[in-house]
Amino acid sequence: MGYRVVVAGATGNVGREMLNILAEREFPLDELAVLASARSQGDEIDFGETGRKYKIQNIEHFDPKGWDMALFAIGSEATAIYAPKFAAAGCTVIDNSSLYRMDPDVPLIVPEVNPEAIDGYKKRNIIANPNCSTAQMVVALKPLHDAAKIKRVVVSTYQSVSGAGKQGMDELFEQSRNIFVGQAVEPRKFTKQIAFNVIPHIDSFLDDGFTKEEWKMVVETKKILDPKIKVVATCVRVPVFVGHSEAINIEFEDEISAKQAQAILREAPGVMLIDKREDGGYVTPIESVGEYATFISRVREDPTVDSGLVLWCVSDNLRKGAALNAVQIAELLGRRHLQKAA
Template sequence: MGYRVVVAGATGNVGREMLNILAEREFPIDEIAVLASARSQGDMIEFGETGKTLKVQNIEHFDFAGWDMALFAIGSTATKIYAPKAAAAGCTVIDNSSLYRMEPDIPLIVPEVNPEAIDGYKARNIIANPNCSTAQMVVALKPLHDAATIKRVVVSTYQSVSGAGKQGMDELFEQSRNIFVGDPAEPKKFTKQIAFNVIPHIDSFLDDGFTKEEWKMVVETKKIMDPKVKVVATCVRVPVFVGHSEAINIEFENELSAADAQKILREAPGVMLVDKREDGGYVTPIECVGEFATYVSRVRDDPTVDNGLVLWCVSDNLRKGAALNAVQIAELLGRRHLKKA
């Protein structure tokens, strides 16, 4: 026996990826509904590679009563309207927006890191999915934290344009094409030209000079993993279509060698260690596209601090950073609480 599942925002990048992953992982589904805004009503969308096509329904008129869970990828504004309606109707919401992440009575879940936190979902019947950059980082950090207790993390991200949605991907493509043919490459979605460039600015600026994206990485890591860990981030948009990368410096309370860290990461859930100290012996964003794992490479000792390590972390941001994590939360919810299948 399976579940009655809703995917809201099914026509967007993350929503489509949710459908792909539900199909790939053979999530037990008795019935599925796909929702979007009024302008997409009646469109047909493929359900992964199952051969099935689904008709898009208007979220404004959808009745969530009788549905088990809803995976939301509709942005904070729409989520604020429809998530409480779904939750009140008895449909558990797994939300990909930032709206509820820091609410104290809403669990923020990465299943490999804090699965037990899902037990608090009944307070609001809503579960939050973390920021894409946070999700992959904590998957890599948690087994190391368990082994030697992390004191401080300094992370620089190299985030793909798909993190800014279809508009971001279109802008990179159009600017690249325009530059090759000698046409202007004016920015529209981003604050500066993204083609053949990097932009040290994601989301809005805060009063302290950090951006909201950087703030998210700090507070979400503390909520998911450990409030005592100190985190500082610099988030950079790079001209890559899919796949976020991170250079992470870690300071531990206890000694942990690079060799021991490699052994731990080799066995860690959700992590794939690819760390050959030779040309090409590491993973880049283009190689992680379509993959489930969070890849870790270039693990080495940091000689500038006591008990320090440095590593490189890469993941498909549309998957582990969004859709895959949401589906994993749905699987966890089923195992621990709904138990239909």
């Protein structure tokens, strides 16, 4: 037997990717419902490359009673309305928005990092998916933290426009085209021109000068990995369609060499180490697109601290940063708590 699964927000970038990944991983489905807003009701959507199509239902009128789990990719405002309704009906919500991430009664899960935390999901019947940039970073940090205990992390991100949704991708495409044909470039989704530019600003500014995206990386890493780790982040939007990159400086309590770190990362779950010290011996965001792994390259020792490493981390933000992690949480939930007889 399989599970009765809902994908809410199925018409967006992340929702479509959730459907693709459920199909690719042959998630055990007895029934699937795809939901979106009223304007998409009745449209059909592909279930990966299976050839099957599903009609989109209006989330406003959907009855979640009797469904096992719902993968939400509908943003915080809609999640605030529908997640409690689904959870109260007995349908476990796996939420991709930021709404519940720091709720002490809601587990924040990256399955390769803190799978045991899912055991607390029954308090609210909601599980949170972390921020895209946090998810890939903690996959890289976890095995190193286990080996040598991380004290401090300094991270600079290079985040693709798909992190801002379809509007962000459309804006990069339109601005690039306009520049080539000599037309005006007007920013709408972003605060400044994104084509052929970088913008050191993601999400809203806080009183201390950091942005909310930077704050998320700090508090989510502490919740997922270890509250004692000190983290500081600078988050930058770059003119890349899909794939987030991060330059990460790590300071450890115990000594660890680059060679030791490479050996650890080579065996770490969810990690693909590609680290040749030669031209092209590293992974760039375009190569991560469509892949499950978090790719690590450029592992080297940091001579400015007693025990430090520097590394380059790349992942498909629509996959590990969102949809893949959500499906992995669903798989974990099924294994640990919702097992059904075959």
